[in-house]
Amino acid sequence: MTPTKPHRKNNxxxxxxxxxxxxxxLVVDHGLQSLTLESVAREAGVSKGGLLHHYNGKDALIGGLxxxxxxxxxxxVDAAMDRDETRPARFSKAYLQVIANMDMSVPAEKHLSVLILxxxxxxxxxxxWNAWVDExxxxxxQTDAAPMARTLRLAADGLWLSDLGGGPDSDPSIRRAILQFLETIDPGHTTKRPHPGKGGQ
Structure with a gap:
């Protein structure tokens, strides 16, 4: 009786x-324009038909990415958030930390570059993306509606823009210094404007 070959389960x-x-x-190394079904299939070592079995076209593949x-x-962001659910700007500070601590020498963190592109x-x-942020x-x-929380998120978005253009603020040491400075700001602080007629004249 001829022994049967072990069947390798698909995953x-x-x-x-x-x-x-x-x-x-491919997107990180060559830009979004390099993303074709053929190039991805070749990089993954599968046939184009095998790719299409999972993603029925380029739009589906890009959407999945x-x-x-x-x-x-x-x-x-969830991992970076403070455990104190009442801490001011807990989401915005985590958002900033993830972006400011980005190290492009770490392969996994190149995901951020893909997102930027x-x-x-x-x-x-x-x-x-805006729908995700809004959600x-x-x-x-209750913790991230104050102007300072918004300022932290806008600072993070500015770092992304600097990365996109390869600006001087993309250097990891400079990013760490920016993050340290921003983290010294009290996100719960609000400046009270003088009430008209009570010292505001």
Whole structure:
């Protein structure tokens, strides 16, 4: 009796992740315009038909890539958030920390570069990103509605813009110094304006 060869189980989830990782690498190394079904399939070592079995076109593949990097960012922010659910600007400070601590020498953190490139190239992705931010702000409306919390998020967005243009503030040591300075600001502080007729004249 001829022994049968062991049947290797397929792992669709692992293959989908591999395809998205290969897509992310292509975007980081060569830009979003380099992302084609053929190039991703070649990078992943699968046939184009095998790729299409999981993503039925380029739009589906790019959409999956966007979902992956946003989920990654969301997880990083959750991990960075202070455990005190009443601490002022807890979400905004975590948002800033994730971006300011980005180290492009760490492969996993190149996800942020993918996100930056996608947001800068397509209004559709900007709208989806804004929807994610809005949802998180609603979740943390009790702690992150003050002007200083918004300032921290805008500072983080400015660091992203600097990265996109390869600006001088992209240096890791400078980013750490910026983060340390911003973390000294009391996010719960608000400046009271003098009431008309009570010393404000």
């Amino acid at each position: 669709p989830a692992a293959l989908r992740l591999k395809l998205l990782d290969c897509a992310a690498k 966007f979902d992956m990097v946003v989920e990654w960012f969301d997880t990083q 996608m947001l800068s190239s397509d209004p559709h992705f900007c709208a989806r 998180r702000l609603q979740q943390h409306s």
